[in-house]
Amino acid sequence: MASEQYHEPAEELSAETRTLVRMMTSLKEEVEAINWYEQRISLEPDPEARAIMQNAQQEEFKHFxxxxxxxxxxxxxxxxxxxxxxxxxxxxxxxxxxxxxxxx
Ligand SMILES: [Fe+2]
Structure with a gap:
């Protein structure tokens, strides 16, 4: 939902604040992705699948x-x-x- 990232009425926030909110939301999503990959990697028995997930997690480090x-x-x-x-x-x-x- 587009409105879930706001605690205040979005239309009252400046454009600069809305950009900051979007980037903080992105930051949270990158951490969430790192977390999910961490858990999947720890349980995945297939080495090739694990390597792909490790590569994907590395991308999330960069995004974060x-x-x-x-x-x-x-x-x-x-x-x-x-x-x-x-x-x-x-x-x-x-x-x-x-x-x-x-x-x-
Ligand atoms: Fe990402």
């Missing part, structure tokens, strides 16, 4: 990354927060707290 990067380019505080968390070693909760402080 592109969606996320688009959103981070539009949302400075989100980008600032994630810059402190992603691709770093150390305590994830502490990194998250640091990211949150930087974004304030």
């Amino acid at each position: 990354g592109m969606d996320l990067e688009f959103l981070l380019r539009k949302k400075d505080k989100w980008r600032t927060t994630l810059k402190e968390i992603l691709f770093k070693s150390g305590d994830i909760v502490e990194l998250g707290e640091k990211g949150e402080e930087k974004a304030e």
Whole structure:
């Protein structure tokens, strides 16, 4: 359903917000696809079928990354927060707290 992605009246939202909503919906769908492939791969006994599903899951990683990067380019505080968390070693909760402080 087209309206299920909105919590507020869509006609009252700006075009920019509607684009963000579409991209966040896409991001959720890519994670869902990654999740479904993960489960199928873990149970599939046929190696060729498993290889095809692994290839498809790899595509979903790419889609997720592109969606996320688009959103981070539009949302400075989100980008600032994630810059402190992603691709770093150390305590994830502490990194998250640091990211949150930087974004304030
Ligand atoms: Fe996808």
